[in-house]
Amino acid sequence: MSDHSQAGDRRWAQRALARLRREAAAAPPVVLRRYPLPSSWGVSLYFRDESRSATGSLKHRMVRRLVEDAVAREEIRQDTTVVEAAAGNTAVAAAYFAQLIDVPFVAVVPGKTAQSKRERIEGYGGRCHAFDPPAGIYDEAARLAAELDGHYLDHFARAPHVEDWRGQDSVGAGLLAQVTAEEGRPPAWAVVGVGTGTTSAALGRHIRYHDLPTRLAVVDPEHSAYWPGWVTGDPRYGTGMPSRIEGIGRPRVEPAFLPPVIDLAVPVPDAASVAAMRHLATTTGWSVGPSTGTNFWGALRLAHRMRAAGEPGSIATLISDGADAYRGTYYDDDWVRGKHLDPAPHAATIDRWLGPS
Known part of the structure; x- marks a missing residue:
């Protein structure tokens, strides 16, 4: 490669990185939403709303980092x-x-x-x-x-290497910081789903690095390998079946998943994720996707447990994406029946958890 060509690639990379920095700087503040649990519980439940990103999900931030890294490495050039x-x-x-x-x-x-x-x-x-x-x-x-x-982004392999788990810029660190500012102390629990495994691994390491009292729970849908892999301790556990909850769950344990930093893994029935997603939409007006329903189910289960034990504190979780992409699927009764999912019993469980003790 000639010096002229190298200089041209460097100038292009500088311009591309400047665009990426400007996009990040222009992003709206991430809103922290509080779910209205009864005040008598002494338990607060917060959602960091990642659906407000330009592309509507928490994947936006991760992919920006992947692209920044690839441009800086010159793996993405102006003709790539x-x-x-x-x-x-x-x-x-x-x-x-x-x-x-x-x-x-x-x-x-x-x-x-x-x-x-x-x-x-x-x-x-x-x-x-x-x-x-x-x-x-x-x-x-x-x-x-x-x-x-060209350049294969390969987010399953590369995402763990671009996430800053020590600092405050990751999704999980931002979630903890926002809830701590709101409550005056760190949350008792953080609850996240697992796709690549990057968010839970970064959050768990961040908690330990900063010696926070927060415990980390991951929620896992049916057919996914993460919950059984965590229970059995088998890093090669596989189910051979795809997840039906978009954005989370995998048929195998991905390399980014770090069981030692996780305090609790919670299996969540797919129909429960749908029921919880719809409950949020009808009771709060928040339009969310199915993985947020999975988060809510796990968080509400923990809140119910804390209430029963008389344990005060807060729970922090994520709105992973919005509902627009799911109007014809998880919000459609015919589609849900076609997938042999019945949210009704799980909706009744949510009502029971939220009812009088």
Whole structure:
């Protein structure tokens, strides 16, 4: 590579990184929402609302860091095609940031990916490359990136290395700081779902590094490997089945998942996630996605336990994304019945937990 070409790449990288910094600086403040538990409980429940990001989910921040890192390493240059294996919020955020720095983006998606999901990616200038079987999209993304002389984001492998678990800039650290400022002390519990494993691993290490009294609980949907992997201590545990709750759950334990920093793992029935998501929408007006329902179920279960034990304190969790992408699925009764999910018994459990003791 000539000196002139290297200088051109450096100038482009500086401009791209400046755009990414400006985008981060212009982001609206992250709102902390309080769920209205009865004051007599002595327990407070808070949600950090990540749905207000430009692409509507907590994946936005993670993908920005991945792109910043790849640009700084010169793995993404001005003529590089960015490739990712994803069809949901990660792919949408990757398309957004690729468009921001003016490089092409291709999302490798399963063949049955809904048109509405493809349109969200394409709305930011991305292109969808369909591939089956779904479990093969990761190898296909790596192959396609090599064929195009592009860059495979590979968020499952790379996200843990760009998350600052010591500082205050991660999602989990921000959640703890906001609740601490509101309550005057750290939360008793933090509750998060597990997708790549990055958020829980960073949060758990942050708690221990700063010697905080907060305990960390992870919530895990059906068919996911994280809860049984945590219980058995098997880092290679696999279920061979995909999660039905978008954004969290994996058929295998991903390398980023760190069981030693987790105090409690809570299995959550998929129908309970749907019931909890809908409960939040009807009682608070918060429009949230299904993984937030999973968070709420786990947090409410802990709040019920703290109430019964007479243990005061607060619980901190996340609104992972908004409801817009799920109007035709988790909020649609016909779709839910088609997936053989019955939220009604779990809605009754929520009412019982919130009722008089």
